[in-house]
Amino acid sequence: MTSHADTSSAQPSGHSRRGFLRGAALAATGTAAVVGEAAIGRTPALADDNERSAGTGSWRPDATAEQFTLAVMPDTQFLYWGSQDSIDRKPQEESFRYIIDNSGTPDNNIVFMAHLGDLTQDADPSSFDEVDKAFRMLDARRVGYSVLAGNHDVTGDDSRGETPYLQTMGPRRFKRSPTFAGADTAGYNTAHIFQAAGRSWLLLALDWRTTDAGYAWANKIIKDHPKLPVIVTSHDIVASTYDDNVFPYESGDPEDNAVLADNGRRMWGSLINDNDQIFLTINGHYWPPGRTTKQNAAGNDVHLHITNYQIRYFGGGAMLRLYHFDLARNTIDVETINPWILAEDPGDRSELAAEHSRVTGPVDDFSIMIDFDRRFSGFAPVPVRPARPAAKQLVPGTQAYWRFDNQGAPGTSLPAGHTIRDLSGRGNDLTVTAVAGTASDALTWSADHHRDQPGHASLTFVGGRDPLHGAYLTTGDAAPLNDATFDRGYTIETFVMLPLDWDAGKNGWASILSRRGSAEAAGKHGENTDPGEPVLQLAITNNGREPQFNHYPLNNSYPTTNWGHGLVERRWWHLAVVNDGRRTKLYVDGAPVVDNPNRTSIGLSSLGLPWLLGGHEYDGAIDIVFHGNIGDTRIVNRPLPSREFLTA
Template identity: 75%
Template sequence: MSMQDDTPSQDTAGHSRRGFLRNAALAGAGAATVGTAALGATPAFADAAQNRGTGTWRPDTTALRFTLAVMPDTQFLYWGSQDSVDRTPQEESFRYVIGNSGHASADNIVFLAHLGDLTQDADPSSFQQVDKAFGLLDAHGAAYSVLAGNHDVSGDDSRGDTAYLRTMGPQRFKRARTFAGADATGYNTAHVFEAAGRSWLLLALDWRTSEQGFAWADGVIKAHPKLPVILTTHDLVYSDYDDNVFPYESGDPEDNAVLSDYGRTVWDRLINDNDQIFLTLNGHYWPPARTTAKNAAGNEVHLHITNYQNRYFGGGGMIRLYHFDLARNTIDVETVNPWILAQKPESRSLLAAQHARITGPVDNFSVPIDFAERFAGFAPVPVRPARPAARELVKGTLAYWRFDGQGKPGTALAADQSVPDLSGKGNDLTVVTLPGTAADALTWSDDHHPDQPAHASLTFTGGRNPLHGSYLTTGAKAPLNAETFRSGYTIETFVRMPLDWDAGRNGWASILSRRGSASDAGKHGKNTDPGEPVLQLAISNNGREPQFNHYPLNDTYPTTNWGHGLVELAWWHLAVVNDGRHTRLYVEGAPVADNPNRLSVGLTSLGLPWLLGGHEYAGAVDIVFHGGIGDTRIVNRPLSADEFLTAK
């Protein structure tokens, strides 16, 4: 506060689903394009049943999802000179943080940052109570930081001894594993915590940092040149809207904060030229707000203010949870009050119930951030080198096609051009171009999945309505054509859809398929489409879901595996594994939900060729793939994930 103021659904209903979606695609180019599907799950929000637990502080430091807990101004809980002290709300929040830090917690809280104004009056008696509250964190080995606000101290960090420094100074952290040091004054501290398999630096700066303090902070950053930095301080940005109006009637929840006069100093003196700083957090002002600003390197810095001291019970120890999800490239933010959540719902007052969770757009939101891209300037992700083909020829490899060293990127493959089978089994591919197709419908590319062995791919520009494109096929006498894989198999490929992928024009195009229709193979019964090929690994028209539909040897109707929606412009590794009894589809090494448990032995064959990028229906090619296809391998046994083409 300013002093100044068992059988999955597709085996019982799969025919209708696949048939409906396929028919929708065949309706023509007028079919609507399904929007980009969201990756991952929604965040696991705070659970009242968990928040009273206290246990050992053991965050999972390797999980790609972790949480930074933030606690803003708690000053109204500590006004010792007025005999007004209540540690209960803050201690309940501390119990929640401790209880949700373990390996089994969905939150996986790794660190807690307090944003200053621990007390209202800076009185020693107030800090005695603050000391007792934070002792709960100390007793459980919790990792945290604190900083001084204007209600805790006066002047800048050269002020000397204070009740704050005696209670919450660097001596408090001397046994903490995350403590990385303090400046000469003791008012500015640095902390390094481990999360998502890397180290993160958090700076906790005094509410008024002097030149020596800024120089120290700059030195700490330079001493840790590859660490992303979160800057915490008391005063940096303030909200530029009236909290009696916004966000209910007007305003932009993603751009409603402004640098304060002192905040401009912090920006100019420290943030702007230090690209490692990607997120800043402050309290002091209210209501909450956020904005972004471009630093000298042209990268975004996210500037957030969080403060609830003007709410019920002075905020009641409210905490802001920053759920970092490096798999989804998102920070999901929620604001909760563990003290209220710990109360039985029937015992909460109406006002308390309204403050158990704060869910407005400035309190509960997501921040998209490509962590690898944002950190590339100081901690680039090492590019995995290409691996020789011989390394990928695992036992049982029957075909291995890759596209490096055969053509200049951007140039076209000619009709009848050959792509060799690197397994040496004689399953070479030959280009087939449909009549009326542009000369550049199939081109070499150096684009690739980051874990793909070959740093190359093929770009297909195909579709239907009108039918056009080029695809590849094994020869009429290729050994692979007759394989039935009774003992199991693994099929792997890499795929990428462009932004102009369209459900009507491109839905149901196969990445890999086998010629020969179900009816010609004598297949019939539920879920059977007599014209479809006996095997197809395709991308559906329903949100770009990968689907493996195949007719096994042991039955007359198909087994169908479905994956989730795949976003465009990203490379995806797909693997189909059959252990001789069951078939499993994997996306990026993870099994999909719709993997049927029905017995599925081998693959039906009519002795006809395999198609890469082509799909036939009722004996004729009816669509060509649109997008990129990378390394593709077929093995006559089930592989484990550590044998996939993506394996380290």
């Protein structure tokens, strides 16, 4: 349906119902699903061998990959109008073929398909006979999918009783489906659990007019699965606020051009608002497509989307809205395609068909930023990795290991002269030194830390230049580390987080870790040599907050410089510098950076002077202090493989 609810096209049969317990248990909870006898319908026949092998692959979604796709198919009613002898299954079957063939692929990894209702135009049994034949392609391969009734499939609310829709697409159809989690007593509201990104996801497919009983069932399903993120699909939730002859760009904010319809307001109050697990709703029915975001009772975003293309060429041609979830990037990338047109030879496509092979407007092709861990933390918090004993981090060759847990309460200041012990036992203790005139809270304890950091604490440095201020730490004059040259290789690791107020002018080029002694004093000269810079510095540049490891090796009179990529603020990063005795590589979160020079760099030059944590000197004098947090820091006298990093 486009924008107004037309309830005249389908008649409920009015047959009586009685409830019974469905034998299978709800996934992961053991809660029995209850359906009505009218919901049983007929068991659909599986596709024959010819249909199974008609150029279609197997269903093989990757349930562990952090990238996966939810395929959504809106109103296909104009393909199925049996009373008018107007039936064409080919577009929908081509979309089904695309879904199957793109399950488990790196680019798509489609794990589930949700239909948004209005499968038919007239709710005629002959129309549903053809719908049944199309969906056999999915059943034959045990594809995970859901369907729901739209106003062109049924009339009234979910207490209507038996209908051709229920006979064809009711719960009994899903009894062999690995994702089916149950149905209500009426059979018009169903639950589905699919596996993706190493976790379970609950999708509710709700009738176009859900009763109080239906909402009670849906609330119980969510309650019985308290840790699962929930997607709600229905036919009628939000409606667009602009006309279809106006581009969303012209109507205002393309990210806010939909409002709750009457049925959507009831659903919001009865189900969505108080269930923080619901983070996304998708509906058809209305035209044109649109989207908006509302905050639920917990203060978290719920994204509400309309997807419907029945008014476009060939009734939409069974277009697919693809929701590409990327948990590594905390993003859902949305695109809209027509597999039926894309399957054609480009030379055979009409101009109109080519125009509709992909739809790229701002309500059809867009991205949503979601911090999944944070959004789901209220009901499924990410398990906190426990702190690991310091002794377990003292791998063979450890020369220094500094960590900051169990030494103070968060926010406690570290005064000048305070000592941080070297847990390696080699005597490379650190002592706090403050720039004259620095505030007492320039260096404090913090409980913040990288999620894979062994120690659950860090130091917060409030430093900078112009004017010079802050506090840093330094090894003692007699520390063994001062003379070490590491001519057989080394590994330097640390954890760092930059605050939102980090400023390139005030904080750029501050060192996380450095070594006293200038290049000139060490007798260094040649290309790229700055005579005043220290012989070693792991710093954050003023060019996009990029980490840089710049050092003067024993075998060259000029430096070797490794550059990383920009580090986002308010995110913890693990940095590792590894030298195998000949070449040096910089790693960010375990990944090598692009600017790792392929030149021989043996060891680290030394003037026998102290190391600095959070301090940087130029021409023999401190010129800037670090601004941000520094966590566990370790120096080892050999190259470590990533499996031995502090994050392992």
